[in-house]
Ligand SMILES: Nc1ncnc2c1ncn2[C@@H]1O[C@H](COP(=O)(O)OP(=O)(O)OP(=O)(O)O)[C@@H](O)[C@H]1O
Ligand code: SF4
């Protein structure tokens with residue numbers, strides 16, 4: 005039986021009469037069935053990507069970040085995966101209903117993705133240059149000489165030194181940060197309108213992370229691109245995103261402008277996440293406060309708010325009713341029954357706790 009969802013306002017859509025979004029995901033449900041068990045990985049996710057913006061998707065491991073974006077591009081393995089509901093609107097088409105051949109033409113050319121693991125995404129038996137020219141020849145019908153010239157330009161664009169020499173080398177000859185730049189060059193090769201980057205900097209040290217973020221930010225403006233950046237690190241979000249979607253248990257629990265999320269979070273889980281990353285201003289010395297408890301078991305369908313067992317503001321209504329995203333006074337949306345006053349007090353209390361922890 006479907007669980008009750010309660011909302012006092014809002015529809016979960018963010019468009020509100022503003023400029024039409026470039027990409028709209030509506031009511032996306034994705035599940036994986038392995039043996040007797042079904043994991044409800046994405047549950048009723050709706051989001052809009054606006055033209056030219058960087059939208060970050062954050063959440064703990066297993067919250068459905070990768071699965072939701074892989075589903076947008078028709079890339080989840082089916083089976084065991086299955087998209088059981090939803091639409092993905094792009095350029096007057098619903099990508100979820102497109103024949104696979106048509107979707108393949110959009111993927112890589114108009115919407116491209118940098119995958120979570122660069123080691124498995126690059127082909128170790130093919131030169132870096134060929135991996136780029138292949139995309140250019142396939143999607144843009146370039147001649148080999150033209151494709152080579154453009155590939156070297158792209159390597160230069162992502163600030164790989166001596167791009168003409170690097171063109172003829174293999175991925176094994178590149179450092180982690182350089183491989184990640186190559187992934188970006190491949191993803192950008194066809195001038196996509198949308199770049200989806202799935203944790204592209206997680207394995208890299210902080211300095212290289214910041215360099216890569218800077219490269220993507222510059223290219224976004226230069227190429228008039230919109231970016232969806234998946235991460236579990238709110239520190240990364242601060243330097244990068246215009247807006248943020250916080251996911252928990254396969255649902256969006258808060259959608260807000262970056263600044264609002266950092267200074268006026270509206271969901272207890274967002275407050276917990278903010279406490280579990282170092283302060284942006286003092287990244288090294290601060291102690292972190294982990295969110296107590298475990299992420300939800302997505303193979304269990306339970307009524308109520310998924311954050312209930314871990315939430316400092318939980319009350320009776322949260323146990324059996326699932327809150328829907330609704331507008332909060334700050335301009336963003338959150339899925340939470342707690343009053344704004346209680347949420348603000350929790351934010352203040354958590355900030356004080358973090359100050360005490362870092363003073364010790
Ligand atoms: N191929 C698969 N088969 C079975 N279950 C899967 C598969 N891919 C993902 N899942 C499940 O779907 C849920 C969401 O996974 P997803 O990869 O989207 O998490 P994530 O938020 O990207 O986490 P991470 O930060 O670790 O990358 C998890 O419970 C995961 O185990
Ligand atoms: S207050 Fe209730 S609805 Fe809000 S996050 Fe906590 S448990 Fe969920």
Ligand SMILES: [Mg+2]
Pocket residue numbers: 069070071120202
């Ligand atoms: Mg992931």
